[in-house]
Amino acid sequence: xxxxxxxxxxxxxxxxxxxxxxxxxxxxxxxxxxxxxxxxxxxxxxxxxxxxxxxxxxxxxxxxxxxxxxxxxxxxxxxxxxxxxxxxxxxxxxxxxxxxxxxxxxxxxxxxxxxxxxxxxxxxxxxxxxxxxxxxxxxxxxxxxxxxxxxxxxxxxxxxxxxxxxxxxxxxxxxxxxxxxxxxxxxxxxxxxxxxxxxxxxxxxxxxxxxxxxxxxxxxxxxxxxxxxxxxxxxxxxxxxxxxxxxxxxxxxxxxxxxxxxxxxxxxxxxxxxxxxxxxxxxxxxxxxxxxxxxxxxxxxxxxxxxxxxxxxxxxxxxxxxxxxxxxxxxxxxxxxxxxxxxxxxxxxxxxxxxxxxxxxxxxxxx
Amino acid sequence: xxxxxxxxxxxxxxxxxxxxxxxxxxxxxxxxxxxxxxxxxxxxxxxxxxxxxxxxxxxxxxxxxxxxxxxxxxxxxxxxxxxxxxxxxxxxxxxxxxxxxxxxxxxxxxxxxxxxxxxxxxxxxxxxxxxxxxxxxxxxxxxxxxxxxxxxxxxxxxxxxxxxxxxxxxxxxxxxxxxxxxxxxxxxxxxxxxxxxxxxxxxxxxxxxxxxxxxxxxxxxxxxxxxxxxxxxxxxxxxxxxxxxxxxxxxxxxxxxxxxxxxxxxxxxxxxxxxxxxxxxxxxxxxxxxxxxxxxxxxxxxxxxxxxxxxxxxxxxxxxxxxxxxxxxxxxxxxxxxxxxxxxxxxxxxxxxxxxxxxxxxxxxxxxxxxx
Amino acid sequence: xxxxxxxxxxxxxxxxxxxxxxxxxxxxxxxxxxxxxxxxxxxxxxxxxxxxxxxxxxxxxxxxxxxxxxxxxxxxxxxxxxxxxxxxxxxxxxxxxxxxxxxxxxxxxxxxxxxxxxxxxxxxxxxxxxxxxxxxxxxxxxxxxxxxxxxxxxxxxxxxxxxxxxxxxxxxxxxxxxxxxxxxxxxxxxxxxxxxxxxxxxxxxxxxxxxxxxxxxxxxxxxxxxxxxxxxxxxxxxxxxxxxxxx
Numbered sequence: 001x002x003x004x005x006x007x008x009x010x011x012x013x014x015x016x017x018x019x020x021x022x023x024x025x026x027x028x029x030x031x032x033x034x035x036x037x038x039x040x041x042x043x044x045x046x047x048x049x050x051x052x053x054x055x056x057x058x059x060x061x062x063x064x065x066x067x068x069x070x071x072x073x074x075x076x077x078x079x080x081x082x083x084x085x086x087x088x089x090x091x092x093x094x095x096x097x098x099x100x101x102x103x104x105x106x107x108x109x110x111x112x113x114x115x116x117x118x119x120x121x122x123x124x125x126x127x128x129x130x131x132x133x134x135x136x137x138x139x140x141x142x143x144x145x146x147x148x149x150x151x152x153x154x155x156x157x158x159x160x161x162x163x164x165x166x167x168x169x170x171x172x173x174x175x176x177x178x179x180x181x182x183x184x185x186x187x188x189x190x191x192x193x194x195x196x197x198x199x200x201x202x203x204x205x206x207x208x209x210x211x212x213x214x215x216x217x218x219x220x221x222x223x224x225x226x227x228x229x230x231x232x233x234x235x236x237x238x239x240x241x242x243x244x245x246x247x248x249x250x251x252x253x254x255x256x257x258x259x260x261x262x263x264x265x266x267x268x269x270x271x272x273x274x275x276x277x278x279x280x281x282x283x284x285x286x287x288x289x290x291x292x293x294x295x296x297x298x299x300x301x302x303x304x305x306x307x308x309x310x311x312x313x314x315x316x317x318x319x320x321x322x323x324x325x326x327x328x329x330x331x332x333x334x335x336x337x338x339x340x341x342x343x344x345x346x347x348x349x350x351x352x353x354x355x356x357x358x359x360x361x362x363x364x365x366x367x
Numbered sequence: 368x369x370x371x372x373x374x375x376x377x378x379x380x381x382x383x384x385x386x387x388x389x390x391x392x393x394x395x396x397x398x399x400x401x402x403x404x405x406x407x408x409x410x411x412x413x414x415x416x417x418x419x420x421x422x423x424x425x426x427x428x429x430x431x432x433x434x435x436x437x438x439x440x441x442x443x444x445x446x447x448x449x450x451x452x453x454x455x456x457x458x459x460x461x462x463x464x465x466x467x468x469x470x471x472x473x474x475x476x477x478x479x480x481x482x483x484x485x486x487x488x489x490x491x492x493x494x495x496x497x498x499x500x501x502x503x504x505x506x507x508x509x510x511x512x513x514x515x516x517x518x519x520x521x522x523x524x525x526x527x528x529x530x531x532x533x534x535x536x537x538x539x540x541x542x543x544x545x546x547x548x549x550x551x552x553x554x555x556x557x558x559x560x561x562x563x564x565x566x567x568x569x570x571x572x573x574x575x576x577x578x579x580x581x582x583x584x585x586x587x588x589x590x591x592x593x594x595x596x597x598x599x600x601x602x603x604x605x606x607x608x609x610x611x612x613x614x615x616x617x618x619x620x621x622x623x624x625x626x627x628x629x630x631x632x633x634x635x636x637x638x639x640x641x642x643x644x645x646x647x648x649x650x651x652x653x654x655x656x657x658x659x660x661x662x663x664x665x666x667x668x669x670x671x672x673x674x675x676x677x678x679x680x681x682x683x684x685x686x687x688x689x690x691x692x693x694x695x696x697x698x699x700x701x702x703x704x705x706x707x708x709x710x711x712x713x714x715x716x717x718x719x720x721x722x723x724x725x726x727x728x729x730x731x732x733x734x735x736x737x738x739x
Numbered sequence: 740x741x742x743x744x745x746x747x748x749x750x751x752x753x754x755x756x757x758x759x760x761x762x763x764x765x766x767x768x769x770x771x772x773x774x775x776x777x778x779x780x781x782x783x784x785x786x787x788x789x790x791x792x793x794x795x796x797x798x799x800x801x802x803x804x805x806x807x808x809x810x811x812x813x814x815x816x817x818x819x820x821x822x823x824x825x826x827x828x829x830x831x832x833x834x835x836x837x838x839x840x841x842x843x844x845x846x847x848x849x850x851x852x853x854x855x856x857x858x859x860x861x862x863x864x865x866x867x868x869x870x871x872x873x874x875x876x877x878x879x880x881x882x883x884x885x886x887x888x889x890x891x892x893x894x895x896x897x898x899x900x901x902x903x904x905x906x907x908x909x910x911x912x913x914x915x916x917x918x919x920x921x922x923x924x925x926x927x928x929x930x931x932x933x934x935x936x937x938x939x940x941x942x943x944x945x946x947x948x949x950x951x952x953x954x955x956x957x958x959x960x961x962x963x964x965x966x967x968x969x970x971x972x973x974x975x976x977x978x979x980x981x982x983x984x985x986x
Contacts, residue, residue, distance in 0.1 A: 020650070024658040032665065039684035040675045047678050089536060090708045091715075092698060095678065108529065115530045122535030123705045124546050126497065127676050132533045133500050143529050156481050156510045160499050162489035163456060173491045193654055281566070284657055285391055297406040302674065304494055306413050306462075312406050326459060333490055336457050373844025377833065384832050384873075575826035581794045582822040582899075583845045584814055737813075738794045 007220040014194070015224050025190070029182045029232050030239065036174030037244040047072060047095040047131055050079035050088060055104035059114075063142050067098070072134045089121055096120045096131045164333050171244040176328035177301030179236055180321035183229050183259070184266045184295055189287040190225050191270030196283040199274075214363070222267050229263045249335025258331065258345060262324040265348050268355035269320070275362040295321045323347050370585060374593030382597055392563070396555045396605050400612045403551050404544045414498045415443040416463040417452040424472035426513075430483075433509050434465065439501045449486075456488050463487050463498050475513070537705045548617050549700040550673045552609040557693050558664065560602040560636055564643025565660040567594055568735075569650045581737045591732050595640045602636040603629065613704075622707030628700070631713065634720050635696045641727030642692070648735050667693040692723050743770040745897055745928050746791065751800035753786050760786040762951040763800060770896075773919060773929045775942030775959075779979050783951040784932040785825070785901060791930070792822050792899050805896045818846070821890035821927075825902035829886050831875035835866055838874055839889060846893035860888050880911030884918065891922055898922065900931040904938065916941050936972040947975060949982045 015022060051067070053060050067073050076094060079085050088094045099117040101107065108114035118135050120128035165172040195218070233256075240246040248255065269291075277283040296302055298312060299321035305313055316322050323344040330336045330344075383389060416434065420427050434440045443461040446452035455461040466484040475481035485502055489495035538545050571577040580590065606629070613619040621628050643660070650656035670677075670684060671693040677685060688694045699716045702708035710717070746768035753761040761783045768774045778784045789795035791804055793813030802809045805819040829838045836857055843853035861870045864884055874882060883903060891898050900919075904912045916938065923929050931942070939945050939959055946956040955962055955978055959971055966974045 018652070018655060021655050021658045024662045028662055028665070031662075032669070035666065035669050035684070039670065039680045039687075045679055087712070090702065090706050091712045092702055092706075092708075113528055113530060115532065118531060118533040120533065120535055121706075122538035122541055123701050124676055125535070125538060125541035125543050126493075127678075128535050128538075128541065129497070130500070133504075136531050136533070139529055139531055155479065156475065156483055156506050158483045158485060158503055158506055160485040160487065162492075162495055162499075163453075163486050165489035165492060165495070172489070173493075197654070280653060282387065284653075285387075297403060303406055304491065306415065308406050312402070329490055330457070330459075334457050340457060370845055370847065373841055376844075377830065377837070377841045380837060381830065381832050574828075574831075575824060576828045576830055578794070578824050578826070579822065579828040579842075580845070582792045582817055582820065583842070584817040584847075585845055738796055 004216055004220055007217070008223060011194075011220055011224045015228075025186060025228055026231065026235070028185075029178060029236050032178050032182070033171075033174065033236060033239050033244070036178060037171040037240075040174070045071060046074045047127075048076055048093060049073050049131075049135075050076050050085045050094045050097040052080070052082065052085060052097060052099040054102045055100050057103075057105040059105040059108060060100045063100075063116075063139060066142055067135065067138055070134070070138055072131075085119075092121075094121070095127065096135065098135060171240060171246050172333055173301070175236065175240045175244070175246055176325045176332065177299070179233065179259070179328055180262075180299055180301060180325045181295055182232055182236070183263055183324075184269075184291060184321055185287075186229050186232065187225055187263050187266035188270035188273065188291055189284075190228075191222055191267055192273035192277070192283045192287060193280055194225075195221050195271070195274035196277050196280055200279055218271060222271070225270075226263060226267065229266075230260075233259050246332070248332050250331035250337060254338060254341075255328070255331045258324070258327045258341070258348075261345060261348050261352070262320065262327075265320050265324075265352040265355070268352050268359065271359045272355045272362075275359050294319050298322065299325055301325055320348060320351050371589045371592055374585070374589060375596055378593055378597040382601070388563075392559055392601060392605065393608065395559065396552075396609050397612060399555055400548070400551060400609055401616060404547045404617065414440050414463055414494070414501070415461045416440050416465055417443045417446050417455050417461040419446050419449050419452050419464060419466040421469040422467050422471040426472040426475060427467045430467065430506075430509055431465070433505050434502070437501070437505055439498075453486075456486075459488075461488070462494065463502065465502070544617055545619060545705060546701070547674075548613050548619055549704040550697045552606070552613060553693070553696040553700045554668060554671075554673060555609060556602050556606050556632060556636070557639060557667070557696065559605050560598055560639050561643045561664060562657075562660055563601065564594065564598045564640045565646040565650070565656050566653055567598075568644060568647035569653055569656040572651070573653055587732050587735055587737065591644060591728065591735060594644055595637065595728070598640050598643075599633070599636050602640070603632060606632050619704060621703045622705065623703040623709060627710045627713065628703050630710075631699050631703075631717065631720070632696070634717065634724055635692065635699075638692050638720055638723035638727050641724060641729075641731050644731040645727060645734060648731060667691050670694070671697050673697055692720065695720050695723075744768070745770050745805055746774075746802070746930065748791075748802035749800055751787070751790060751802050752798050753783075753790060753795065754798040759951050761790070764948070764951075764953050765800075766946055766953060766956055768897075768928060768930060770928055771923055771926050772944065773923050773942045774931070775939045775945035776930060776932045776948070777934065777936075777939055777945050777975065778932070778948030779934065779982055782948040782979075782982070784948055787948070788899055788901055788930070788932060792820060793817055819896045821893070821895040821898040823886050823890040823898070823900050823903055825905055827879070827882055827886060829874050829882065829889065832873060834871050834873055835861065835877075835885060836870045838885070839892065842889050843892055848893060856892055860892070864888065880907050880915075883907055883911070884915060887915065887918055891927055894925075895927060897928040897930055900929065902932055902934070904933065904935065912938070936970065936975050939971040939975075945971070947978050949979055954978050 049067075051064055053064065064075070068075055076088070079088055079094070079097075085094070085097050089097075097119045099119065101115040104114045104116075116139060118132050120131050122128040237248070241248060273283055273286050277286055294315075298305070298308075298316040298319045300316065301321065305316050305322070308316070327341050327344050330341050418431055420431070431442070435442050440463075443455060446455065446464075449464065449466055452461065452464040452466075456464065464486040466486070468482060468484065471481050471483075483506060485499055487495040487499050535541055568577070571580070610620065610625075642663075646659050646663070647656055650659055670680075670688045670691050672688065677688050677694065680688070695716050699713055702713060744767050746766075748767075749765050750763040751761060751765070752759065752763050764787060776784055776788065786795065790797045790809060791802060793804075793809060793816045797809065804816045807815045807819070809816065830841070833841065839857040839860060840853055843856060848856065857870075861867055864881070866881070866885070869877065874885070877885065887898075887900070887903060890900075904915055907915065912935070919929050919931070919941075933939065942959065944956065944958050945962065946953045947962075948954070955965075955974070957965065962974050963969070963971065966977050968974045968977065
């Protein structure tokens with residue numbers, strides 16, 4: 001026990017001495033969470049658009065006024081010619097253009113039909129679809145105002161409820177994602193690098209010939225990162241509840257227990273990496289390429305898994321973060337309990353055991 | 368000049384001798400360009416939905432058919448009650464609940480007006496928003512069709528209607544991969560260039576060889592240039608490989624001029640590598656350098672407009688993106704590949720990125736001290 | 740040995756905050772001399788040397804190396820000196836020949852000179868069949884000899900050696916000192932730190948540093964006489980006993 005303590009002190013000294021890395025380790029989740037929570041929102045705001053008004057009559061003036069008053073569009077008044085608009089698309093100055101036909105009002109009142117065209121920069125197809133939707137809605141709204149007295153027959157009105165996240169805050173997806181990512185980064189990447197560093201410098205041999213048991217050496221490498229991970233979990237939860245206004249609907253205890261299990265899973269993966277690699281750079285590359293990308297891409301955190309090709313959907317099952325994110329979303333946001341997530345917890349547990357078993361096997365071969 | 372050539376030779380020899388890293392540099396873009404655009408898609412298809420049909424009428428069945436026929440939606444189940452459907456949402460089986468009230472058909476025919484109730488799993492606001500938008504447009508089309516079926520009544524044409532048509536420029540098929548591929552390519556060039564350059568000088572520090580260079584009469588700018596040029600070439604090589612793969616895999620090639628693309632990427636790389644070298648000069652160990660690099664890369668990517676449009680960010684975040692070099696490359700690549708923008712269209716991008724190049728490299732040379 | 744002075748310091752001092760690493764050292768080194776710069780670990784040897792070779796700025800005092808001022812003319816100094824650090828600092832992932840070419844090029848030798856010098860060097864060290872192997876594959880002793888040869892490739896006025904024989908077997912150390920003698924014979928001043936006291940005997944003159952101060956400076960024989968000792972080891976122990984820093 002005393003040995004372990006001495007050794008732990010050494011590990012903590014290493015970590016605390018490197019202020020810059022520590023700052024990144026503790027600061028990264030905060031920065032990431034704030035960017036996700038406040039900077040990245042699914043909502044479209046203030047897209048620059050051009051309006052080519054070929055009619056310039058009372059009706060188009062009113063519609064343009066309506067568009068201008070919405071919070072979605074910023075009209076660039078300097079663009080009045082066709083060629084200018086084309087140019088503006090190419091320089092990225094505008095995202096959409098709305099073109100009114102000639103004699104708009106006349107046609108509308110007398111032929112009962114007038115045309116307006118919405119051109120969108122579909123470089124980003126989703127944004128284009130959203131902009132067209134918003135602009136259409138505004139124009140339809142104007143039309144509805146015209147026709148207030150005679151209502152359209154066979155109208156189906158819809159009522160929509162946004163479950164769990166009525167204001168469509170980005171934080172609802174990002175908090176579970178950031179937790180899945182940061183914990184894996186710190187636990188797996190840091191542990192593997194710090195173990196491999198000892199191997200590279202040759203100090204590992206000294207430790208292994210000392211009376212200290214090998215598994216104690218590994219444990220003492222792992223504990224500091226376990227603690228840093230817990231600090232990060234606390235920071236993330238506090239920030240998300242008090243700054244991002246994200247509630248914890250389910251049981252906090254269940255959330256913490258599953259998080260600890262996930263950290264163990266990540267740590268054992270880190271140990272596995274360290275048994276495979278011999279140099280720090282190799283460990284870094286394996287962690288970065290083997291961990292970060294799959295976590296970002298295949299965990300369902302950034303992109304919905306359902307939309308991916310089948311083969312990637314299958315692969316995603318091997319990413320621990322996927323299961324952890326499902327758990328966090330369930331417990332934190334949906335407020336579901338043990339009975340609905342026991343399967344995911346079991347998968348994480350199985351993965352942890354699997355990683356540890358391979359590590360032990362490989363560790364023995366090496367010695 | 369001659370000294371520089373000797374230093375360059377050394378750097379190239381070292382890069383090409385490290386087979387593991389070299390393989391990574393070239394395997395990385397290939398794998399990622401093949402995988403990422405397929406995984407990284409916000410294209411909304413396969414939205415799963417559960418139907419709670421209290422009406423069981425012909426009209427409600429037709430409506431459900433419209434959903435499944437649209438190509439966006441996939442029926443998960445018919446639930447008996449809203450609660451049962453909600454259970455499916457909790458299990459992450461379904462994204463959208465469509466509840467059709469009893470008397471839906473009757474009211475629609477008799478009272479000309481009926482109601483539908485949607486509930487979307489909004490944990491991912493983006494998916495929920497699009498799902499509801501699509502659902503609404505299906506309903507709109509559906510009621511238009513009924514109208515067309517039932518009405519030849521003259522009073523209808525008396526209503527003035529504005530006909531809205533839309534066109535999607537530069538990407539008429541609304542192909543999401545076209546959007547994502549140039550961005551990913553920009554990201555890969557950045558990743559390779561930045562990681563390599565930020566780990567480089569600090570590695571010489573860690574193994575001690577830098578001292579031998581510091582006591583020699585090498586000029587600071589020679590040293591920085593000798594570190595910059597090899598990675599500059601590597602970056603452009605990654606770009607070229609990326610162009611080839613985007614063409615083979617996705618049929619994408621710049622509508623605009625290749626040369627403008629290379630020129631821009633060339634200047635961009637100088638700026639980026641300058642920043643990488645600055646990181647490397649500042650860091651004490653490789654591990655530290657990697658962390659700092661990781662930190663900045665993450666912020667650069669998140670605030671680079673790769674996945675989420677910069678226009679949608681709040682003002683403070685938009686101001687931050689102005690000092691994010693990655694933003695300019697992603698924008699420029701998209702403009703070149705999809706829109707065919709010319710050098711003149713990109714003049715501000717060129718101006719800004721050149722300024723970055725001067726600032727970062729100036730700082731790198733200034734901060735690189737031959738003393739300890 | 741001539742009376743031309745190539746290193747001259749006057750009250751050279753380096754402080755790190757409150758800690759005075761090097762405290763007003765004053766000494767002169769003559770052309771062609773082998774000067775041993777001794778001291779226990781932490782006595783300030785390496786710090787002092789780093790000031791002399793221009794990679795560390797002194798806090799106060801002055802010094803001239805090969806006639807150049809260590810404050811203003813560090814880059815000229817760098818052209819006239821060679822340096823070999825205690826950390827082995829050739830590029831392990833380059834071959835022997837590539838390392839020679841690199842440092843030859845950095846010090847501005849012409850291609851012809853580089854060609855000639857590398858052949859001479861390779862022959863002298865008997866590395867003919869290893870010339871195109873990576874330096875990483877050489878045993879430590881050979882690496883050190885190679886590093887020394889490369890440090891004097893450009894015929895510097897002075898070569899600075901920081902613990903050059905650390906971790907090397909006695910035979911190689913002997914060979915290494917033969918190389919140092921040869922360099923000195925060719926007019927290169929050798930300034931070496933070491934903590935092997937038997938090596939101190941090989942020097943023309945030695946200085947002994949204790950806690951940042953030079954406490955003795957003379958030829959090994961004079962020092963032994965002065966301290967009534969049989970070996971440099973005893974001299975060193977007598978002087979270093981009072982040290983507060985270090986081990």
